[in-house]
Amino acid sequence: MTELRRSPLHDRHVALGAKMADFGGWQMPIEYGASGGGVVAEHTAVRTSVGIFDVSHLGKATVAGPGARDFVNSCLTADLGKIGPGQAQYTLCCAEDGGVVDDVFSYLVSDEQVFLMPNAANADEVVGLLAAAAPDGVTVTNQHEDFAVLAVQGPKSPQVLQALHLPVELDYVSFVDTDFDGRPVRVCRTGYTGEHGYELIPSWQDAPALWDALVEAARGLGGMPAGLGARDTLRTEMGYPLHGQDLTRQISPVQAGSSWAVGWQKPAFWGREALLAEKAAGPARRLRGLLVTDRGVPRGHMNVLDADGAVIGQTTSGTFSPTLKQGIALALIDSGAELGESGEVSIEVRGRKLAARVVKLPFVPSHVR
Incomplete structure (x- = not known):
């Protein structure tokens, strides 16, 4: 069995009581429940204040x-x-x-x-x-x-960077090479959450000091560290694809x-x-957003059915939306499927059907620009 690789911040995550899991061969934090976070709280912090992610x-x-x-x-x-x-x-x-x-x-x-x-x-x-x-x-x-990669995401992300004397007046998808405490760092106006945010790229050895400063500044603004569980719910609300699920060798x-x-x-x-x-020629199937109107949470690889019960596609990602308080999914739907004006479909979840409808993405408004 191959040993999982570790971020330069591994000890920081363990000290915060993070729940760890395998992400692409790396042991990374899912959530920080033991230190007062958890996926929903961390997701909400990014939407309303600021979250600090390790995506090294x-x-x-x-x-x-x-x-x-x-x-x-x-x-x-x-x-x-x-x-x-x-x-x-x-x-x-x-x-x-x-x-x-x-x-x-x-x-x-x-x-x-x-x-x-x-x-x-x-x-x-x-x-x-x-x-x-x-x-x-x-x-x-x-x-x-x-290099490490630290993401600072949320409406208060500029205040976090300002507290560290880092530049914030950057156009979306632009970057600048600067320094923090005399050490080089690349500051990028990018992210994967749909919120105003930045990704910081310091050297591997300089990441712990930068992480500590970012977390301290975020906590002073009502923010917190956020794990990859919240990163997934945030990106799904935006309809952002995840490779291996919504983009693959077959998609x-x-x-x-x-x-x-x-x-x-x-x-x-x-x-x-x-x-x-x-x-x-036109693709045989297209990725669509599904908003669940029943009580239940869809996951990936679940059949999507039309009004007559015929299979017209399959979910690629699915989760509970902390913002909408509803289940949401991305699904590949047959291009020729008849959806009707309301776009009503159902999702097969462990032997039962969840009512859903096809909606335009993103599920919640984006604030990246």
Whole structure:
């Protein structure tokens, strides 16, 4: 059995009484119930005040050398030509058949340097694919344990950063390299919660001191540390896809509603021909939001039925929404399914049917811009 890897903040999480679990081969906090949090309280803190997340399990890699930007642009889906240095971009690493190997954030440092943040479980594969395709002079360096990633999310996130004398006046999906207490840190106006927020990227060894300062400032504002359980409920309320559930090798960007992250006019990227063909033909299924109108909580891999009881799809993610106090789900629904004006469907949950309806995403308003 492979031993789980640990964040540089592992001891901090244990001291806070966090419930730990395996996330992509990393032992990470689900919630901090023993210290007064819990998923619902942590979720609510992010929506109303501020939450501090450790997401250091996310991958980190640097592509560097002459033509690094152009090389990455020829591999990943989004068009790096549309942003400038100091800006970030959500993108996808696809297989040639259009399936999604991973979703990735690209940070354009310069034409000769791109910093990438893939998911924990897929980081080695993404780095390996890029390294194998890199031209002479371009290097791809896996830096998974060189940097930590701390997310500060919520309406009071600017006050937290201001307390640490860190910059807050950043445009959405932009970043700046600065320092905290004399140590370098990258501050990014990004996040995965739908709230105003930032992601901070310090070196691995500098993460504990930065975490301590962030948590202290957050607690002074009514905020708290938040685990990956709240991160999941927050992102589901936004309809943000999670790789491995809503995006997979079998679920393409066209099906998942992620076509906006594809530079369709680019001459080359992995999976281009397959995705263009699917886009032209129309996908056989599409990711939709389901709002449960019964008492009950859906999970992934549950059948979705139409009014006549016929299976028309399957849930990919499902949870209880702390904001709405209702069950919510993301589901792949057959494109030809007849839903009617009200969009009423049902979800099979352990032998019973939960009434639900198809709704436009996100489930709750976004405040990221």
